[in-house]
Amino acid sequence: MKPHPIEHADASDEVRAVFDDIKATRNVPDVNNFWKYLANDPATLKRTWASLKEVMAPGALDPVVKEMIYLAVSVTNNCGYCIASHHAGAEKAGMTPAMFAELMAVVGMANETNRLVNGYRVPIDPAFDR
Amino acid sequence: MKPHPIEHADASDEVRAVFDDIKATRNVPDVNNFWKYLANDPATLKRTWASLKEVMAPGALDPVVKEMIYLAVSVTNNCGYCIASHHAGAEKAGMTPAMFAELMAVVGMANETNRLVNGYRVPIDPAFDR
Amino acid sequence: MKPHPIEHADASDEVRAVFDDIKATRNVPDVNNFWKYLANDPATLKRTWASLKEVMAPGALDPVVKEMIYLAVSVTNNCGYCIASHHAGAEKAGMTPAMFAELMAVVGMANETNRLVNGYRVPIDPAFDR
Amino acid sequence: MKPHPIEHADASDEVRAVFDDIKATRNVPDVNNFWKYLANDPATLKRTWASLKEVMAPGALDPVVKEMIYLAVSVTNNCGYCIASHHAGAEKAGMTPAMFAELMAVVGMANETNRLVNGYRVPIDPAFDR
Amino acid sequence: MKPHPIEHADASDEVRAVFDDIKATRNVPDVNNFWKYLANDPATLKRTWASLKEVMAPGALDPVVKEMIYLAVSVTNNCGYCIASHHAGAEKAGMTPAMFAELMAVVGMANETNRLVNGYRVPIDPAFDR
Amino acid sequence: MKPHPIEHADASDEVRAVFDDIKATRNVPDVNNFWKYLANDPATLKRTWASLKEVMAPGALDPVVKEMIYLAVSVTNNCGYCIASHHAGAEKAGMTPAMFAELMAVVGMANETNRLVNGYRVPIDPAFDR
Structure with missing residues (x-):
């Protein structure tokens, strides 16, 4: 089956914590699709967000x-x-x-x-x- | 036969004019290998240098x-x-x-x-x- | 003109033989689009299926x-x-x-x-x- | 200047800690060149090793x-x-x-x-x- | 904002001149989308068309x-x-x-x-x- | 261990038959390195040569x-x-x-x-x- 997005409402606590940090860091009302799809693998979601946050910082x-x-x-x-x-x-x-x-x-x-x-x-x- | 570089001394007038413009524009004593190899095709040498000069300008x-x-x-x-x-x-x-x-x-x-x-x-x- | 698929019913005997072998090998009711498009070139269809069958076997x-x-x-x-x-x-x-x-x-x-x-x-x- | 490798002996404490973890995890006497070159950027060295260790684990x-x-x-x-x-x-x-x-x-x-x-x-x- | 096409009617004189040369050279009633999008950058439109015309000539x-x-x-x-x-x-x-x-x-x-x-x-x- | 070439003298009969067909088809005294390395996998050697011979024919x-x-x-x-x-x-x-x-x-x-x-x-x- 094709990967599908995981919305905030359906997310585990672990995923929701990442989503909330993305929203706060970027000051956006919702995360974009990339993160909703990565949420199928919470470890990769977490690692990728942590890396991206570090790398893209000024x-x-x-x-x-x-x-x-x-x-x-x-x-x-x-x-x-x-x-x-x-x-x-x-x-x-x-x-x-x-x-x-x-x-x-x-x-x-x-x-x-x-x-x-x-x-x-x-x-x-x-x-x-x- | 493998492409070989064309040095300033062996270049046609057409090629030499491009080489001289590269040297003057970049303030370097000689052009780098890329240009010496492209000189095998004077039309591509000229076109590529003109494009690069335009694109890389401030x-x-x-x-x-x-x-x-x-x-x-x-x-x-x-x-x-x-x-x-x-x-x-x-x-x-x-x-x-x-x-x-x-x-x-x-x-x-x-x-x-x-x-x-x-x-x-x-x-x-x-x-x-x- | 854009390449178009060739369906089993419209295929030559040569193409149909490949289609039938794909269906039998994979136990599927029809071949997928890749093969229907490759059928525009029976030689490539045959060669690619023979190679893939060999390479993907256990x-x-x-x-x-x-x-x-x-x-x-x-x-x-x-x-x-x-x-x-x-x-x-x-x-x-x-x-x-x-x-x-x-x-x-x-x-x-x-x-x-x-x-x-x-x-x-x-x-x-x-x-x-x- | 071309990037150059950083050897264990010349490494900062931060880099050395990563090198030591790689050596212990992989049971090798020295890290391979990839890590010695990445050591030019301790943040990327650390992040890449942490990610790789997580991703490549059984x-x-x-x-x-x-x-x-x-x-x-x-x-x-x-x-x-x-x-x-x-x-x-x-x-x-x-x-x-x-x-x-x-x-x-x-x-x-x-x-x-x-x-x-x-x-x-x-x-x-x-x-x-x- | 996503790049958008520039139609002949809305083009500057500079862009229109390139469009007209493409139409005349290729004997087509209108330029294809590639050129309409490149027209957002007249310098790149002009340079790319000049290069392509030279390179693709017999x-x-x-x-x-x-x-x-x-x-x-x-x-x-x-x-x-x-x-x-x-x-x-x-x-x-x-x-x-x-x-x-x-x-x-x-x-x-x-x-x-x-x-x-x-x-x-x-x-x-x-x-x-x- | 790095792949290594297999020379005609050391090849199995199966590999040698492919080498001989390459030499005869191309009228060359020896096969080039690509085939000597592929010979590590006789099935891939045979399949690749058969495919290439078919595809590159006039x-x-x-x-x-x-x-x-x-x-x-x-x-x-x-x-x-x-x-x-x-x-x-x-x-x-x-x-x-x-x-x-x-x-x-x-x-x-x-x-x-x-x-x-x-x-x-x-x-x-x-x-x-x-």
Whole structure:
């Protein structure tokens, strides 16, 4: 059977505690589908949320930069859900349409030149290997 | 026969003009291997350099952010040359070890959650689809 | 024109023979869409079914393990059809929700650490290279 | 500058504590290169080890099955280091040459049929979507 | 907010000029969705169209071969839109059902043997490295 | 233990028969490393050779086109061995440097526009979905 979402009302105490922390941390009325599906495995739900909370917190990089990197990876991997949710997340963190346009241009070029490098079998310059 | 690099001294006028523009734009004494190999196809060399110059110029995003996005894509695709060259490029543009560490943490998490989404077949929340 | 499925009633004798062997081997009343689309190329239909029948037969690995490996690859590649069909196949072969949850956790971690390795440019330990 | 490994002798107390737990858990005299490179970011080292320890522990799936799934993903993504280290890990957990051969055959077929599905644009059978 | 298409009637002069060149070059009454979405970033629209026009023009390779290579890459990357649009493009350039069938068979085999090579860690033959 | 190659002199009769057919079909004095490594699993060796022989035979597509498609996929997936061996194979089948240059340009553009499509979330035009 296809995985199905677990709503707050049907969640165990363990799952509900994670849901409540997500809602409080992000100041949202409900968690998004990703968490409702992960709730089928409370250990993975807990671990993934704890990791994401730590990794996406402001640090040496701005939250908007982190969200844009997340989006760049998701676009490269073609994860439709992730593209939609991190596009929204990046906008919430301050990504303007002009920033999105430049992000996409860079992601496109990187995917192109990665393959040119592969096909031309370019060896690493000694200067880049130190 | 394996593609081989074309050095400045052996390059046609057309190729040399591109090499010289790369050197002037980046203020480097020689172009890196990527360009020497692309020089086997002057049309692709010219087009790729013109595109890259336009895309990587400062704009709505800082150059260091653009280089980090380039690195995030290259790490996701496992392009060894690209990882080495854009790591160097990002550092030159200001990426500190702390910024690199956070970049890698985000790229790792994104690659993980992209697959959790795929496997759990999570449908897009209506709020992300507007 | 988009590829379209070929139903049993409209199939050539050559295609029908493959369909019948799939139905008999799997004890199902009809073949699933994958085979109906592949039937547009009888040579590929025949070759793919013969290969799959050989590869997925019980051997040194249990059928449920083979189906879970198939699912792990499909999740990594984000093939929606393949995820759905091999999730069903794995369940039929005995995958429980707890086994699915652990499978997904491993697939997620592997996709994450694969990229950490790429980005940190970790050289192979001599002990792993013998 | 290229990331470099951090050896036990040069590690901070925080890093050393993780290294010591890896050595004790796996009963090995030293940690492998992956951990020495991750040690450049103690937070990611700690989080990744804690996650991996939880995910790879025996549960509904045997350790050897988990290691083979890890290997299947790493082969699909072409992460050379990960292929080498998890091949070794799977063998330590009991993978025989016959099991490896079948694993590879399944991974190969899955990568092939994933693309046949993409190219033929096969819609999900209703039976797989419940 | 989700990216949205820009129609000819609502386009700036700069965008309209690109749209008109696409329509004239391809002899079509309207541009396809790809261009309408790219129009959100006129610089990327212009650069991408100029590049594509140059790259896809007849040269040492026939247009139908170029479209089939485009399709092979899109199938490997599982880009649904690209598969649909380049399947149509290849047919317009002369791809028959028999050619499509062989293309898919090659793409499938290549994706399979790429992973067999990864997993068996096959070193490059000296004859291929010259 | 790392997989190792099996040479003709050490091969079983079953493996030797496949090696001999490869040598005769391709008119080469020895098989390349790929087959020597696959020989660790005679069933996969036999099945893969039989499939490849069938798929790569001249048909609706020229052998050089098939080899170039193989190379396009291998470059997209960054399989170093496969890039080297199919570059050699394509040259043997008639690929000139100009054809290689155009092939690479198409592969690069396809990988770029595949991601622009993903990021801009472009819906399939009805005309491409028939």
